[in-house]
Amino acid sequence: MEPSILSIPNHVAIIVDGNGRWAKERGLSRSLGHKAGSENLEEIARYAISKGVKVLSLYVFSTENFKRSKEEVDYLMDLFVNKFKSIGSKFNKENIKVVFSGRRENLSIDVLNTIDSITEKTKNNTKGIINFCLNYGGHFEIIDAVKKVSEDYKNGVVDLNNLDEECFSKYLYQDLPPIDLLIRTSGEYRISNFMLWQMSYAEFYFTKTYFPDFKESAFDEAILEYNRRNRRFGGIKDETKNN
Ligand code: FPP
Numbered sequence: 001m002e003p004s005i006l007s008i009p010n011h012v013a014i015i016v017d018g019n020g021r022w023a024k025e026r027g028l029s030r031s032l033g034h035k036a037g038s039e040n041l042e043e044i045a046r047y048a049i050s051k052g053v054k055v056l057s058l059y060v061f062s063t064e065n066f067k068r069s070k071e072e073v074d075y076l077m078d079l080f081v082n083k084f085k086s087i088g089s090k091f092n093k094e095n096i097k098v099v100f101s102g103r104r105e106n107l108s109i110d111v112l113n114t115i116d117s118i119t120e121k122t123k124n125n126t127k128g129i130i131n132f133c134l135n136y137g138g139h140f141e142i143i144d145a146v147k148k149v150s151e152d153y154k155n156g157v158v159d160l161n162n163l164d165e166e167c168f169s170k171y172l173y174q175d176l177p178p179i180d181l182l183i184r185t186s187g188e189y190r191i192s193n194f195m196l197w198q199m200s201y202a203e204f205y206f207t208k209t210y211f212p213d214f215k216e217s218a219f220d221e222a223i224l225e226y227n228r229r230n231r232r233f234g235g236i237k238d239e240t241k242n243n
Pocket of ligand 1: 016017018019020021022034035037038042060061062065079080083084087111132224226
């Protein structure tokens with residue numbers, strides 16, 4: 001039996017994948033695949049927040065993605081600047097907060113100025129949070145947090161005896177709740193160094209659909225599947241759920 005009242009995950013994370021293959025299947029350039037992906041990303045982000053998702057994390061560029069051709073990286077960086085500018089203004093009007101996670105090094109001044117301006121403009125918005133993971137790596141996030149803890153330790157701000165999960169979380173790029181549902185598009189079954197700390201108890205949902213085709217109905221299907229899962233967090237099985 002399907003659950004009658006849907007529980008909406010608080011924090012959903014999406015590994016955006018398959019733009020290139022989507023384009024190839026249509027005889028289009030990879031750039032056009034990314035463009036289609038970026039258009040869909042705006043729709044899905046807005047839809048997720050409208051459904052009651054409080055935080056949506058989107059893996060749009062990993063630290064490893066810098067290994068792609070210069071042409072593709074340049075195209076993506078230009079797309080980010082343009083899209084962040086337009087999305088930033090629209091999301092601001094819709095009371096959505098936009099934050100960014102990742103290393104600043106290797107990003108151009110243009111990208112940095114754009115993301116800083118959107119962060120500042122939307123910082124008091126309350127309807128939901130879109131967390132763009134850009135130049136992001138999960139190992140680096142943990143290493144960077146450890147470096148900040150160590151700085152605070154040297155300055156006497158943190159007592160290592162009292163360092164627990166809640167306290168450590170505050171040193172990550174963003175202080176966000178744990179991920180409830182991780183979605184990866186395009187039929188790959190990996191987490192690719194994405195939000196390793198935050199993902200400890202996430203439900204995983206993998207779909208073969210390429211990201212530009214991952215529309216509202218596909219998102220609804222992921223939420224439905226999430227509702228079929230029985231989350232135990234290491235405890236005992238809830239017999240009232242069918243799975
Ligand atoms: C993965 O597909 C996608 C990326 C590395 C880039 C994701 C970027 C966007 C969706 C555009 C970003 C837009 C905004 C608004 C931030 P792939 O290239 O790895 O696809 P493939 O595996 O099929 O080649």
